Amino acid sequence: MYYVDTDAEDTLGLTHHYRGLRHRLWHSRFARDMLKLHNYVRAYHSAPPLVKSRRLNKIAQSYAEYLAATSTFQHSGNQLGDESLGENLYMVWISDGQVQTSPEEAVESWYQEIAMHDFDRPTYSPETGHFTQLVWGSTRKLGVGIAYSPNGNEVYIVANYYPAGNIVNPGYFESNVLPLIY
Numbered sequence: 001m002y003y004v005d006t007d008a009e010d011t012l013g014l015t016h017h018y019r020g021l022r023h024r025l026w027h028s029r030f031a032r033d034m035l036k037l038h039n040y041v042r043a044y045h046s047a048p049p050l051v052k053s054r055r056l057n058k059i060a061q062s063y064a065e066y067l068a069a070t071s072t073f074q075h076s077g078n079q080l081g082d083e084s085l086g087e088n089l090y091m092v093w094i095s096d097g098q099v100q101t102s103p104e105e106a107v108e109s110w111y112q113e114i115a116m117h118d119f120d121r122p123t124y125s126p127e128t129g130h131f132t133q134l135v136w137g138s139t140r141k142l143g144v145g146i147a148y149s150p151n152g153n154e155v156y157i158v159a160n161y162y163p164a165g166n167i168v169n170p171g172y173f174e175s176n177v178l179p180l181i182y
Helices: 016-043 054-070 103-116 129-135 172-176
Strands: 086-093 141-148 154-162
Touching: 016 103, 016 129, 016 141, 016 154, 054 141, 054 154, 086 103, 086 129, 103 129, 129 172
Parallel strands: none
Antiparallel strands: 086 154, 141 154
């Protein structure tokens, strides 16, 4: 599980600077693990591996922090230049205490939508949009953000993709969302 205790006693005498460094290292590990999981799943659908993008990471992190600060859960409409980004969101909350999550939970949640995707008649559906973006073949870059609500009982994960998937033009789903290979 991934958890950062921002209120822990500073028994090592670390300064604010080092706490920030510790948080950046934690976020870097989380983003690295998200990338590995994305590429693992994508390989089963003949989709090329993604590369991490610092720019997309910053966009995703900023939006995750916004969601956590405002306790809202809605897509951002973020863009890279004039182009829309693909986006998957994941949120977990508990009524009391510090919530925990993992990259595996988020990716598994999105991937489970495969059960509702019709490979014989592929098209966009709100019920399968996370799955189809996850394995979209022409997407090349990934950015990840994660943020906790101020009281720690909510966590928000944002994954941004470039180029965006879920393009509804004729033939796009057939060529970008391929069935499982065994």
